[in-house]
Amino acid sequence: MSGPLEGIRVLEVAMYGFVPSAGAVLGEWGAEVIKVEHAVTGDPQRGLRQTGLLRVEGDPNPNIEHANRGKRSIGLDMSVPEGKEVLLELAKRADVFLTSFLPGHRQKFGIDVEDIRAVNPKIIYARGSALGPRGEESVKGGYDMTAFWCRAGTARTITPPDTPGMVGPPGPAYGDTISGTNLAGGIAAALLKRERTGEPSVVDVSLLGSGLWALGHTVALTNYLGERMEAFPPGTQGSPFNPLVGLYPTADDRYISFVMMQPTKFWADVCRHMDLEDLIDDPRFATAEAIAENTATANEILTEAMQKRTLPEWSERFTTLAGPWAPVQDTLQAAQDSQIRANEYLVQAGEMELVSNPVQFDVAAPSTGPAPGFAEQTDDILQELGLDWDRIIELKTAGAVT
Structure with a gap:
């Protein structure tokens, strides 16, 4: 099955x-x-081996695979006139020019907008910035x-x-990946506009803007009230007014999160699933107001009840629970989650499994491949430009390509 952008060519610098990641x-x-x-150094990300306490030796390297799956790589020195010539030839054939370079560079x-548009007036020029x-x-x-x-x-x-x-981010490239998806969406919209109107766009997405957008609800709330949102201390129950919003420990030292915004x-249903039928008609929990007043008591009751079974036992029992709940999982556990597997949110890319982008078309996971080795497709790409081997050797001799 072909993807919606089949036939679109992207030149990524x-x-x-x-x-x-876009x-x-x-x-x-x-x-x-x-x-x-770069014809000599390549993407510096290739050298990233240590992330936090985790270290990768050898290849494949997840630090390069995640954001570079399925691409082809050309080693090229834009500072060499012959290298710049090759870049512009590639730009002539592209629909999108995608770059992270700062304005000065x-x-x-x-390779600024006017430079690329001089050889391809209809190209979408997309910039990611800090x-x-x-x-x-x-x-x-x-x-x-x-x-x-x-x-x-x-x-x-x-x-x-x-x-x-x-508190630091939960892992490497957290904001990068979110921002890259935003940039990809902007590019797709620009391609649609160009198809409809013939007009190309300059697309901009920044890490700062994406971070603010991800926190948009909080920004709106705090600005409106003129009050800062304060985090609860680690390990706290959740809502002080609703016992069905919060974390509860299981018998095997795992946690289950309840997020049921309408407690009444x-x-x-929660009482029936947790063998607490005698509390169904308890006046302390009969109305939203009563539940709010007795949240601390309900927390104690639910905590004691939850600790009587393990997470697998509760997971089986809660398959019929009407309200939203979830196990608290680390990434190793999430990767084995049956619902994640059912939706193919992890896909095979060469030797590695990678998380696929979150958008699916026609209820199917995207197909992808491994990240390219450094400059792996240089010769193929140059031949596709119509260059013969004599010219390719000349370019290599001049240091224009690897």
């Missing part, structure tokens, strides 16, 4: 996680993505930790009061 999404939607890497290498395309700081770089996590507000919002420092609607 980008590094690290953010913008390349290319990965476009590739899973059916586009052909050519990744341009785009101008230095002659801090957006306007303002005094638009020329500065950044990472998801700085722009997405810290500056946009997430770190401070989820760090409990009086906690030294901050679900109270009787």
